[in-house]
Amino acid sequence: MSSDPKLDNLLCFALYSATHAFGRVYKPLLDDLGLTYPQYLAMLVLWEQDDQTVGSLGQRLSLESNTLTPLLKRLEAMGHVQRSRDPADERQVRIRLTPQGRALQEKGNAVPACLARTIGLDVEDVRRMMRDIGTLRKALDAAAPR
Amino acid sequence: MSSDPKLDNLLCFALYSATHAFGRVYKPLLDDLGLTYPQYLAMLVLWEQDDQTVGSLGQRLSLESNTLTPLLKRLEAMGHVQRSRDPADERQVRIRLTPQGRALQEKGNAVPACLARTIGLDVEDVRRMMRDIGTLRKALDAAAPR
DNA sequence: TACGATCAGATCGTACGCGATATATAATCC
DNA sequence: GGATTATATATCGCGTACGATCTGATCGTA
Numbered sequence: 001m002s003s004d005p006k007l008d009n010l011l012c013f014a015l016y017s018a019t020h021a022f023g024r025v026y027k028p029l030l031d032d033l034g035l036t037y038p039q040y041l042a043m044l045v046l047w048e049q050d051d052q053t054v055g056s057l058g059q060r061l062s063l064e065s066n067t068l069t070p071l072l073k074r075l076e077a078m079g080h081v082q083r084s085r086d087p088a089d090e091r092q093v094r095i096r097l098t099p100q101g102r103a104l105q106e107k108g109n110a111v112p113a114c115l116a117r118t119i120g121l122d123v124e125d126v127r128r129m130m131r132d133i134g135t136l137r138k139a140l141d142a143a144a145p146r
Numbered sequence: 147m148s149s150d151p152k153l154d155n156l157l158c159f160a161l162y163s164a165t166h167a168f169g170r171v172y173k174p175l176l177d178d179l180g181l182t183y184p185q186y187l188a189m190l191v192l193w194e195q196d197d198q199t200v201g202s203l204g205q206r207l208s209l210e211s212n213t214l215t216p217l218l219k220r221l222e223a224m225g226h227v228q229r230s231r232d233p234a235d236e237r238q239v240r241i242r243l244t245p246q247g248r249a250l251q252e253k254g255n256a257v258p259a260c261l262a263r264t265i266g267l268d269v270e271d272v273r274r275m276m277r278d279i280g281t282l283r284k285a286l287d288a289a290a291p292r
Numbered sequence: 293t294a295c296g297a298t299c300a301g302a303t304c305g306t307a308c309g310c311g312a313t314a315t316a317t318a319a320t321c322c
Numbered sequence: 323g324g325a326t327t328a329t330a331t332a333t334c335g336c337g338t339a340c341g342a343t344c345t346g347a348t349c350g351t352a
Binding site: 004007009010012013014017018022024025048062112115119120121135136137140144 | 150151152153155156157158159160161162163164165166167168170171172173183187190191193194206207208251255257258259261264265266267271272274275276278279280281282283285286287289290
Binding site: 166173212214237239 | 304310
């Protein structure tokens with residue numbers, strides 16, 4: 001009834017492949033900061049809102065502690081964040097930016113704009129894609145309940 | 147001059163996050179086939195065109211031998227493909243489907259349609275996203291020459 | 293033909309993602 | 323208040339991604 005699925009017809013592959021391509025473009029810029037892409041995302045979240053738990057970071061990034069804990073330990077080893085148990089609830093670990101981590105924000109903020117210039121996308125196209133991907137996200141999250 | 151970049155405004159994060167969400171939806175279906183998502187992509191490419199080199203598979207998937215070699219060895223260990231040096235050019239390794247690997251295609255072909263039903267996306271939306279992501283891909287590839 | 297350059301894969305090390313499980317703390321219920 | 327359950331994070335194992343490097347095969351050219 002329907003023809004065989006081809007790689008190039010699959011939305012999932014288009015996304016998968018574009019995501020990796022994005023990573024390759026980000027790489028040289030993030031090398032300047034000494035961060036990997038996921039580390040940069042975590043720092044972005046902390047720059048938006050300091051002093052968060054591992055859980056709230058994970059919710060923001062759709063990542064679990066099994067991914068975040070080692071990543072955050074690396075950020076701590078680099079001196080960008082400080083990890084400490086919340087005295088009020090010892091189960092939680094609060095992540096706080098160090099002065100060094102806060103200082104990195106200036107360089108970090110410049111990255112997306114620099115990238116936008118490099119890639120040179122139409123603003124309206126980007127807006128439309130953000131909307132479409134948002135719709136997709138909702139459908140995907142509904143299909144794979146946590 | 148411009149405000150600080152926020153996670154939710156970044157196209158790269160939308161893509162990154164949607165890609166992972168897609169993976170979560172694929173997981174249970176691919177578990178049935180005993181394949182991971184990248185392994186499934188490799189099989190898709192081979193179902194389209196059997197008897198390819200590691201390099202041509204890599205070009206198709208935008209992956210290098212450092213990723214593909216172990217992945218293909220796993221597919222070989224599972225009995226889905228056969229890896230052998232090309233006698234005409236011993237540098238190349240040709241990947242061929244085994245009867246078992248070919249037999250898997252029937253189940254494999256059903257996956258995307260099943261997924262489409264589960265997610266229930268509008269066909270026109272998908273078409274537009276494929277176009278937009280194609281444009282993006284070109285811009286990204288131009289910005290990060292191999 | 294001989295030798296340096298190039299090419300195709302493979303190997304190694306690091307860092308994600310994530311399923312499964314462990315551990316410790318808090319909340320709940322008799 | 324003591325046992326049970328739930329919650330937050332950590333640990334472990336496996337499979338990608340990918341930079342850097344290695345190995346072996348082929349090509350170019352003198």
